[in-house]
Structure formats: structure tokens, C-alpha cells
Amino acid sequence: MSGGGKPNSPKRTAVATPDADGRAMGTTERVAEIIRQGIRTSQFVPGQHLVEIDLTQRLQISRSSLREALRHLNGDGIVSMGRYRGTHICRLDRKAIDDLLEVLEQLVSLAARRATKAPLEKRRLLDAAVEASGKSLNGVDNGNPMLVRQTFYDTLFEISGNDELPRVTPLSRADLFRAQIRPYQSHEEQRKHAEGYGLIAQAVLSGDPVKAEEAVRTHFEATRQMVDRLPPQAVE
Amino acid sequence: MSGGGKPNSPKRTAVATPDADGRAMGTTERVAEIIRQGIRTSQFVPGQHLVEIDLTQRLQISRSSLREALRHLNGDGIVSMGRYRGTHICRLDRKAIDDLLEVLEQLVSLAARRATKAPLEKRRLLDAAVEASGKSLNGVDNGNPMLVRQTFYDTLFEISGNDELPRVTPLSRADLFRAQIRPYQSHEEQRKHAEGYGLIAQAVLSGDPVKAEEAVRTHFEATRQMVDRLPPQAVE
DNA sequence: TTCGTCAATATCGTCTGACGATTTCATCTG
DNA sequence: CAGATGAAATCGTCAGACGATATTGACGAA
Numbered sequence: 001m002s003g004g005g006k007p008n009s010p011k012r013t014a015v016a017t018p019d020a021d022g023r024a025m026g027t028t029e030r031v032a033e034i035i036r037q038g039i040r041t042s043q044f045v046p047g048q049h050l051v052e053i054d055l056t057q058r059l060q061i062s063r064s065s066l067r068e069a070l071r072h073l074n075g076d077g078i079v080s081m082g083r084y085r086g087t088h089i090c091r092l093d094r095k096a097i098d099d100l101l102e103v104l105e106q107l108v109s110l111a112a113r114r115a116t117k118a119p120l121e122k123r124r125l126l127d128a129a130v131e132a133s134g135k136s137l138n139g140v141d142n143g144n145p146m147l148v149r150q151t152f153y154d155t156l157f158e159i160s161g162n163d164e165l166p167r168v169t170p171l172s173r174a175d176l177f178r179a180q181i182r183p184y185q186s187h188e189e190q191r192k193h194a195e196g197y198g199l200i201a202q203a204v205l206s207g208d209p210v211k212a213e214e215a216v217r218t219h220f221e222a223t224r225q226m227v228d229r230l231p232p233q234a235v236e
Numbered sequence: 237m238s239g240g241g242k243p244n245s246p247k248r249t250a251v252a253t254p255d256a257d258g259r260a261m262g263t264t265e266r267v268a269e270i271i272r273q274g275i276r277t278s279q280f281v282p283g284q285h286l287v288e289i290d291l292t293q294r295l296q297i298s299r300s301s302l303r304e305a306l307r308h309l310n311g312d313g314i315v316s317m318g319r320y321r322g323t324h325i326c327r328l329d330r331k332a333i334d335d336l337l338e339v340l341e342q343l344v345s346l347a348a349r350r351a352t353k354a355p356l357e358k359r360r361l362l363d364a365a366v367e368a369s370g371k372s373l374n375g376v377d378n379g380n381p382m383l384v385r386q387t388f389y390d391t392l393f394e395i396s397g398n399d400e401l402p403r404v405t406p407l408s409r410a411d412l413f414r415a416q417i418r419p420y421q422s423h424e425e426q427r428k429h430a431e432g433y434g435l436i437a438q439a440v441l442s443g444d445p446v447k448a449e450e451a452v453r454t455h456f457e458a459t460r461q462m463v464d465r466l467p468p469q470a471v472e
Numbered sequence: 473t474t475c476g477t478c479a480a481t482a483t484c485g486t487c488t489g490a491c492g493a494t495t496t497c498a499t500c501t502g
Numbered sequence: 503c504a505g506a507t508g509a510a511a512t513c514g515t516c517a518g519a520c521g522a523t524a525t526t527g528a529c530g531a532a
Binding site: 026028064067068069071072074075076077083095096099100102103106107109110162163164165167168169170173 | 262264300303304305307308310311312313319331332335336338339342343345346398399400401403404405406409
């Protein structure tokens, strides 16, 4: 009764593939994560045009699923979808960066303040995570600054105990910002920035909310000054 | 029937329809906005199951477009899409509400602080908007509390001058929260709550950032106490 | 009667193919 | 060389299909 044509391709549809963490992921989530990761690893760069057909072939998915993923990223402000003009990885201008940092600072402050109230063993976890990542940065092994960031924020939000924070905080947009200014940053600057995470972690570990918030403010103030020293073409 | 036959339906695809504000809107945005509005007007209630076929027929759109819209709302935390279990309007439990209010308070504080630095005529705009909406609430005409909220926050973010704030602030989730507790709130409580917006607006108008932030904190503290007095079934 | 098992149904996730609309770009002409 | 023009590329939307899964209701056993 259904069409006489026989599909010769295996057509393995709707199969839940477990991800690295073992959790089942739909195609949409998986693709969105691939693109986010691609931004962190510079496989995609801000301003780049994402052609749908290309991606469907590269990722072996249908256009429907791809577009759902793109729509998701669009909601997060990672890509812009202009009518008939296609999907582009967002590029942030100076004002967008300033606004982003201000909001980030406010949310991370809250996270740090809350984190000081977490059980001691959890706070130690944060310090340990940063310490480990920071060590690998100085060593010869592949210490990825983007990975340090990710680990730090994931852990911080985790121990803050507020489930709304990770949903709301525009970390992916911050990844965009990082990717955009990366070519203009020296290793020394990156190292110094990573130290900031350590200082915040220690302040959180101390259990003093005022100190923790101060550490965050200092960190973002330094980031702002770094942005001010960036060449104009780095911020459009 | 279908072979060789001409489709007698107009098939008006990919036609940009201007919305109420005159801006061109894609189908996805339009549908997402319809659903958001439907939550504000109780046409959709928290916990409700959204059946895709139903919505495609009701809204006269294809399943692809609908799913893109749902994916967008999913990213905003408005609906949950469980594998094969379907799409549901989110229901917030007590902890989710606490977390949401804490994040909201932090972001609205920032907005209010910034707004005090806006030009006087803009600040007057905020006060006027709240005043007008508030009056209509006491009068006999249809003053919708949800509309007051929306106007207040839209204006506040607008004059705050930070473009990241409206993107990040989970106002739609707050709408969810409002819709969920609405059956358990008296008119008196709603009126008192709306007064809070007026106090914030006045504090912003005064130009004192400390006063503005205090007004916000007070408002949210009152909201939290209101939540505490809610019957358990209101917060799952 | 109540509870657990099993088949039927409803709904979902994904894929394929199609077509008009719009932008982009190379080509042509003055 | 600037502007007109036409073809190609890409997008937004739709329609239909099919396997996979959850839910429901019937049915028999305790």
C-alpha cells in the first residue's frame, strides 16, 4: 500500500545514540553541540556562513534536523538567521561585547556568592578542577584554555545549586567572544586570564561571599581592560 | 488523484507577513510568539501537552515550521520536549521558581541600575508607561496584569541600553510562573504586585542607582513571600 | 474485583523530495 | 568602468513517508 518504491538505503532513523556521558541525545541536540564545540575549536569562526546543504552532507543528517539545531542556536544568540540571507556565526561588535560582559559579570557574581554556601567538599572540587586544568596549561600536554573555562563555569554553576543559572548564562556567546579575540591574544594574556579562575575558586573555597564576589568583579574588570586594548578590527 | 493534478490550494509559501509592528516575521518567529502569547492569555496552561498535528492544523502551518518554533521555545525553557513523549508546556516546581526569581532579581537589578543613568526623558517614559497601565488596572477597561508586566520590562530594558539583557533575561519563564500561580492569586495581590513596578519606576526616575536597586530587591522579596504563602499544589 | 500482560493506536523523530522566493554573482552592454 | 541582466545558489516552507516509542485499553489470571 505504501509507495511501491523501495528504499535501498538502510534508513536508520530515530535511533537514540548515547553521547560521551552515556545520556541519550536527539539529533538536534547532538548537532547543536557539534557546532558549539566547533566554535570553541575554531572549526567555525565568527562571521562564517553556514550553508545548510554543506552541513547536512558533512554531518549526515537531514535538512529538517539541521534547521531545528540551527534554530536552537539562533535562540541562544550563537547564529543569526537572516531571511534568504542564510545562517551566519554571530560576530560581536564592541558594544555587544561590553553588554555581554556586564551581564556575565552579574550572573557569575551570583553564582560565586551562592557557591560559598556550598558544602566544603564541593567547593574543594571547584578548586581542584581549576588547579588541574591550570597545571595542564603550563605543562607540555594539550591544555586547552577553552576547556579550562568550560570546566570552571560548569563546576561553579553546579555547586551554586541554582538550576536556572546554567540555562540563562550566555556562556556560548562568551565562547563566541573568546573565539573572536583569540587571534589577537598572546599566550601570556591567556595564562593570566586563566589565573583569574584560580583566584575566584580560592575565594569561593574561603567561604566568604564578599571576597568571592570581589574576585569576580576584579576578573571581569581585567577582561574589560583587555578588550579596550584590542585592535579595532578585533571588535568589528 | 495527485499524479499530474494541479494543487488547487494557493500554496503561499515563504511569504513574509508583516506583524503588528510592521516588521517582517518568519513563520517560526510568528508561531513561537503565538504560543508565548497563548501562555500569557491562558490559552495554553503549564503542563499542557502540545500535539503537533493539532497545532499544525490550528495554525495552518507545516510540521517542519512548527517544530522549529517548538525547538526555539524549548531553548528558552518554555516547553520541554521529551523523546517520543511529546512537547509540554513547562511546569515549575518550588525550587525552579526560587532559582528563577533569584536570577531575575539579579538581572532586573542591573537593568534598573543602568536605567538610572539614562536621559531624563527616557526615564519619564518608563514612569508614564507604568502609570498608564496601572490606571487601566483600577479602571473599568480591560487592564491586563500580564500586559503591565510586559510593558514595564520591555521599557526598562529598552532604556537600560544593554542589548544583552532582553536576550538573556528569562521573562518568558516568568510568564510561565505567573500563569501557573494565577489561579491562586487574589485581585488584591495582583494590584499590590503591580504597585511594585510603579515604585521601581519612580526610583529609576529619581536617578539614584542605589535606590533603584533597593526598590527591585524589595519587589522580589515581596514576590518570594507571596510564593511562600502559595498552596503546595500551586508549585507542584 | 484488582492487577499484570499484550496488542492496537497515537504521536514522535527523522528522512526525502519538491517548489516558489530571494539573494548573489558573473556576464553583458553602453 | 558603471549599471542592467540573467543564471546559479541558497533559503523558507510545504507535503508525505516510515520506523520507533509511549500510551491506552482489552483481556485473562489471581
